[in-house]
Amino acid sequence: MAREITYIAAIMEGIHQEMARDDDVLLIGQSVGGSPEDPFVAAFGPDRVRVTPISETAEIGMAAGAALAGKRPVVDCTMAEFLLVAMDQVVNEANRFHYMSGGRVTAPLVLKAGYGFTAGWAGQHTGSIYGMFMGVPGLKVALPSTPADAKGLMATAIRDDNPVLFLHHYLLTLEAGDVPEGEHLVPFGQAAVVRPGHDVTLVATGWTVHRALEAAEELAAEGVSVEVIDPRTIAPLDVDTILASVERTGRLALVDQATKHASVSAIIAAEVAEAGFASLRAPIVQVTALDAPIAYAKPMEDFVLPDVGKIVAGVRRVVDATVSGHNTAAAR
Amino acid sequence: MTTAVSVDTQVLRDLLATMWRIRAFEERVGALKRADEVHGLIHLSIGGEGVAAAVCRQLRDDDAVYSGHRAHGHAVAKGAPLGRAMAELMGRGGGLCQGMGGSMHLVDVAHGFLGATGVVGGNIPLALGSALAARQQGSDAVAVVFFGDGAVQAGLFTESVNLATLWRLPVLLVCENNGFAEFTPRSAHTTVERVSDVVAPYPLPRQTVDGNEVADVWTAFSGLLARARRGEGPALLECLTHRLRGHYEGDPDRYREAVSAEDRQRKDPILRLQRAGHEAGWLTGSESFESDARAEVEEAVTWARSSPFPSSVPEELR
Amino acid sequence: MDRTAMYRAMVRIREFEERVKRTFAEHPGVIRGHTHLADGAEASIVGSIAAIRPGDHVMATYRCHGYPIALGSDTTAMMAEIYGRANGLCGGYGGSMHLADPERGFLGTSGIVGQSIPQATGAAYAAQVRGAGDVVLCFFGDGASKQGAFHESLNIASLWKLPIVFVMENNSYSVSVRVEQEDANAAAGEPLATKAVAYSMPGVTIDGGDPDLVHTTVAEAVARARAGEGPTLVESLVYRLSAHGNSIAPPGVPLHYPEHEAVTVFGDVAEYEAALRGDPVPRFRGALVTSGALDAATADAIAAEAADEMQRAVDGALAGPDPDPADALRFVVA
Ligand SMILES: Cc1ncc(C[n+]2csc(CCOP(=O)(O)OP(=O)(O)O)c2C)c(N)n1
Ligand SMILES: Cc1ncc(C[n+]2csc(CCOP(=O)(O)OP(=O)(O)O)c2C)c(N)n1
Ligand SMILES: [Mg+2]
Ligand SMILES: [Mg+2]
Numbered sequence: 001m002a003r004e005i006t007y008i009a010a011i012m013e014g015i016h017q018e019m020a021r022d023d024d025v026l027l028i029g030q031s032v033g034g035s036p037e038d039p040f041v042a043a044f045g046p047d048r049v050r051v052t053p054i055s056e057t058a059e060i061g062m063a064a065g066a067a068l069a070g071k072r073p074v075v076d077c078t079m080a081e082f083l084l085v086a087m088d089q090v091v092n093e094a095n096r097f098h099y100m101s102g103g104r105v106t107a108p109l110v111l112k113a114g115y116g117f118t119a120g121w122a123g124q125h126t127g128s129i130y131g132m133f134m135g136v137p138g139l140k141v142a143l144p145s146t147p148a149d150a151k152g153l154m155a156t157a158i159r160d161d162n163p164v165l166f167l168h169h170y171l172l173t174l175e176a177g178d179v180p181e182g183e184h185l186v187p188f189g190q191a192a193v194v195r196p197g198h199d200v201t202l203v204a205t206g207w208t209v210h211r212a213l214e215a216a217e218e219l220a221a222e223g224v225s226v227e228v229i230d231p232r233t234i235a236p237l238d239v240d241t242i243l244a245s246v247e248r249t250g251r252l253a254l255v256d257q258a259t260k261h262a263s264v265s266a267i268i269a270a271e272v273a274e275a276g277f278a279s280l281r282a283p284i285v286q287v288t289a290l291d292a293p294i295a296y297a298k299p300m301e302d303f304v305l306p307d308v309g310k311i312v313a314g315v316r317r318v319v320d321a322t323v324s325g326h327n328t329a330a331a332r
Numbered sequence: 333m334t335t336a337v338s339v340d341t342q343v344l345r346d347l348l349a350t351m352w353r354i355r356a357f358e359e360r361v362g363a364l365k366r367a368d369e370v371h372g373l374i375h376l377s378i379g380g381e382g383v384a385a386a387v388c389r390q391l392r393d394d395d396a397v398y399s400g401h402r403a404h405g406h407a408v409a410k411g412a413p414l415g416r417a418m419a420e421l422m423g424r425g426g427g428l429c430q431g432m433g434g435s436m437h438l439v440d441v442a443h444g445f446l447g448a449t450g451v452v453g454g455n456i457p458l459a460l461g462s463a464l465a466a467r468q469q470g471s472d473a474v475a476v477v478f479f480g481d482g483a484v485q486a487g488l489f490t491e492s493v494n495l496a497t498l499w500r501l502p503v504l505l506v507c508e509n510n511g512f513a514e515f516t517p518r519s520a521h522t523t524v525e526r527v528s529d530v531v532a533p534y535p536l537p538r539q540t541v542d543g544n545e546v547a548d549v550w551t552a553f554s555g556l557l558a559r560a561r562r563g564e565g566p567a568l569l570e571c572l573t574h575r576l577r578g579h580y581e582g583d584p585d586r587y588r589e590a591v592s593a594e595d596r597q598r599k600d601p602i603l604r605l606q607r608a609g610h611e612a613g614w615l616t617g618s619e620s621f622e623s624d625a626r627a628e629v630e631e632a633v634t635w636a637r638s639s640p641f642p643s644s645v646p647e648e649l650r
Numbered sequence: 651m652d653r654t655a656m657y658r659a660m661v662r663i664r665e666f667e668e669r670v671k672r673t674f675a676e677h678p679g680v681i682r683g684h685t686h687l688a689d690g691a692e693a694s695i696v697g698s699i700a701a702i703r704p705g706d707h708v709m710a711t712y713r714c715h716g717y718p719i720a721l722g723s724d725t726t727a728m729m730a731e732i733y734g735r736a737n738g739l740c741g742g743y744g745g746s747m748h749l750a751d752p753e754r755g756f757l758g759t760s761g762i763v764g765q766s767i768p769q770a771t772g773a774a775y776a777a778q779v780r781g782a783g784d785v786v787l788c789f790f791g792d793g794a795s796k797q798g799a800f801h802e803s804l805n806i807a808s809l810w811k812l813p814i815v816f817v818m819e820n821n822s823y824s825v826s827v828r829v830e831q832e833d834a835n836a837a838a839g840e841p842l843a844t845k846a847v848a849y850s851m852p853g854v855t856i857d858g859g860d861p862d863l864v865h866t867t868v869a870e871a872v873a874r875a876r877a878g879e880g881p882t883l884v885e886s887l888v889y890r891l892s893a894h895g896n897s898i899a900p901p902g903v904p905l906h907y908p909e910h911e912a913v914t915v916f917g918d919v920a921e922y923e924a925a926l927r928g929d930p931v932p933r934f935r936g937a938l939v940t941s942g943a944l945d946a947a948t949a950d951a952i953a954a955e956a957a958d959e960m961q962r963a964v965d966g967a968l969a970g971p972d973p974d975p976a977d978a979l980r981f982v983v984a
Pocket of ligand 4: 791792793819820821822823824825
């Protein structure tokens with residue numbers, strides 16, 4: 001049975017259900033379990049749910065140690081940027097252990113953090129910084145865009161035997177959607193085709209998925225049929241679904257809230273250029289944030305971010321363009 | 333000079349045997365490094381065997397041990413089979429980590445050696461995590477983390493001390509203070525000479541002992557260990573040691589004075605314990621600790637050499 | 651700064667913060683993101699800054715409105731920054747959490763807990779190298795002392811005898827976590843200044859609600875620092891009179907200032923009311939007037955002038971133009 005709940009409620013429900021299912025799941029962080037009335041403390045006790053000092057290195061390092069010792073900690077890191085003070089623990093410790101031990105140990109832990117809070121939070125709390133984690137071997141990265149995926153990916157993250165960075169988008173926090181009530185798992189590495197189409201493939205993540213859908217709606221009125229794909233996890237990245245789509249549409253546009261050189265879109269563009277070149281009938285277009293930090297004032301914030309208008313324009317460019325000599329390429 | 337009398341002679345004999353196993357292992361590793369059979373950056377703990385032996389020989393397999401870049405001795409003392417440890421250093425498929433970790437990343441889960449790290453201090457918080465897990469499992473197991481004096485100036489050290497103390501975690505922080513971090517003396521890193529003084533602000537027991545006096549390390553650690561097992565929380569044990577070799581194998585070691593023969597008698601924990609044993613009469617001169625250890629290490633080398641190089645990624649990782 | 655000037659600065663900070671807070675109700679949507687107020691810490695801020703001279707530097711956290719006011723920054727430009735206007739102190743790029751006014755010695759802030767401590771330590775290193783006898787005041791919260799950066803920085807500052815004073819404003823809270831829930835010293839009933847022992851550095855704990863005491867304490871530490879005798883940790887006990895910050899919500903949801911966490915999280919109304927009774931601003935006024943150092947009429951005039959000034963700040967900020975959107979691409983690199 002599904003019912004409507006918000007994105008954030010879905011995430012917390014995912015954690016709650018996993019904690020009920022498996023006693024080894026712990027929840028620690030600076031904003032959890034602060035009071036006895038906290039629903040997690042009430043349900044699971046103050047040992048499994050703990051408020052921590054502002055010591056990210058110790059918090060995440062401890063999670064790694066507890067994971068080695070058989071627990072499945074979830075660390076609520078609040079904002080993605082706070083991971084940066086503990087970068088060693090995020091990209092150079094737990095994620096290496098399984099490999100360096102020749103498969104002898106596992107470090108199942110989840111780092112939950114919000115990102116992309118482009119709502120006047122200025123330069124240090126607004127980043128879409130997944131690009132710096134997605135290529136790190138041993139680390140998985142989930143970027144849910146809907147409440148249902150948020151719950152399902154969280155449950156999968158907790159059951160996964162690897163460190164998982166679960167990045168939820170702050171601008172989606174209160175967006176509501178249908179979410180299955182009981183156990184709900186969304187597999188990693190399986191993109192969702194969120195809107196089928198045949199003229200152009202449009203890949204987006206997180207908050208930009210919804211902007212892409214709005215753009216697709218607008219373009220449909222012009223007779224352009226857009227297929228919108230949400231990879232849902234960017235490590236592992238489901239390149240196959242995107243390639244299959246591009247094979248049908250021959251055109252690819254990408255939306256990303258990150259700056260281009262730190263984006264998922266650049267990686268997908270490279271994958272498609274490498275493995276799907278023959279399918280392409282036009283150059284790939286990327287609609288990403290402009291190369292600047294996020295300013296405080298709204299006009300400047302808006303200026304650098306992708307929006308529906310920019311996505312529509314980007315898709316039109318792919319649709320209108322043709323690669324000269326395309327037939328030769330396709331025939332090869 | 334010695335306080336060895338208070339520890340049972342059976343224990344002391346065992347510690348001597350353990351120290352010889354580490355010494356023989358590491359001397360052989362040094363030779364194999366020069367012969368290019370062991371690869372990568374190698375840090376030997378020669379001179380520090382006393383700490384490894386006195387701490388690890390009091391632990392159980394379900395107690396977690398973490399270590400840093402100078403980790404061979406801790407792994408051996410915790411029970412890692414010498415052949416598999418040697419094979420790991422040689423990058424063989426039969427190694428503790430199937431050749432994927434090497435010297436700075438030894439792991440032996442079966443004996444509770446949860447791992448070494450090449451990042452200075454990098455796994456101190458991990459030990460807290462193991463301690464937290466042990467407590468939640470309702471067990472009286474503890475976690476021990478070995479680190480050098482260099483790690484103490486890193487932020488995560490204090491983050492961890494605060495948390496361990498606040499949450500009364502069964503974790504024992506064992507610092508091997510050899511007065512140097514790489515080629516830099518401690519005085520260039522901090523105004524606080526004793527690591528135990530760095531944790532002075534925090535309400536946890538702290539003790540500094542002469543790490544070359546194995547019996548002292550044993551006695552101090554056993555007290556702190558018992559507390560931790562009883563659920564009375566963490567402690568810091570600082571062991572003053574001397575690195576008898578360079579920072580790494582191949583280090584020209586020109587930044588400090590060489591150890592005189594006389595000094596060596598004092599700074600070598602093995603020589604010291606043997607002298608004490610002879611004085612006290614529990615060693616007769618007919619013991620074969622050293623030769624037994626060297627023979628065992630030779631066997632380990634033979635075994636490691638016969639282990640094939642991994643041809644591909646191990647099964648579990650595929 | 652004499653005592654009257656200190657009082658004036660305290661009143662101006664309070665009035666500024668009140669106007670920031672009122673903006674959420676009076677001009678909804680004008681302030682975006684997250685603001686953190688200094689109300690309750692005025693005595694600590696002003697007493698500290700009264701102890702330094704031009705050429706010295708100050709660094710702080712996201713809770714940063716008080717310092718520039720005490721250093722003489724233009725309050726209209728500050729308010730305009732918080733309103734995101736082109737005439738803002740930083741052109742609308744930084745907002746409430748990232749004020750900077752280098753000409754007045756305010757080198758800036760970090761929104762990331764603890765991270766300005768090493769930066770301030772670096773500024774002190776620069777001062778030492780410059781050799782002009784300048785010092786740095788480094789302000790941060792109690793929570794920040796749980797960051798590794800605190801430990802690393804205090805060790806180096808002590809080792810290198812850097813000219814810096816670490817002023818920890820202990821307001822007993824990190825957002826909604828009480829200090830004894832996260833600090834082993836606090837949990838053991840010890841002051842946080844105890845931590846200085848680990849760096850062989852003097853550490854003192856003082857009533858941060860008494861500007862005279864803060865002034866003498868920090869002045870002594872500043873004198874030590876100037877004399878090349880190294881850093882000091884001053885734990886200044888304050889109570890923030892507002893919630894940690896305004897409410898956090900996605901765009902479209904109106905923002906507001908909730909009640910203090912003592913009430914909302916811990917249901918401890920008595921604690922909060924006691925803090926109100928100890929409010930350092932009326933307390934200092936009382937001390938000045940009772941001792942005859944200031945007459946009531948002058949005190950009233952100071953309050954009235956501050957009210958006028960901050961009204962002008964609000965008006966000037968509201969009238970300020972929006973930044974040109976394309977200016978978003980300026981200053982990405984220098
Ligand atoms: C975070 C980090 N910084 C620097 C290094 C390089 N490094 C390797 S060993 C070492 C010295 C460590 O000194 P100490 O902790 O005293 O251990 P010791 O070598 O004396 O046993 C350094 C700086 C590192 N591995 N990790
Ligand atoms: C590294 C990091 N972790 C977490 C946060 C979120 N955060 C912002 S302010 C704050 C509380 C800091 O408390 P304290 O240092 O006492 O300063 P106060 O706000 O009380 O002045 C926290 C946890 C952050 N900004 N940076
Ligand atoms: Mg050392
Ligand atoms: Mg505080």
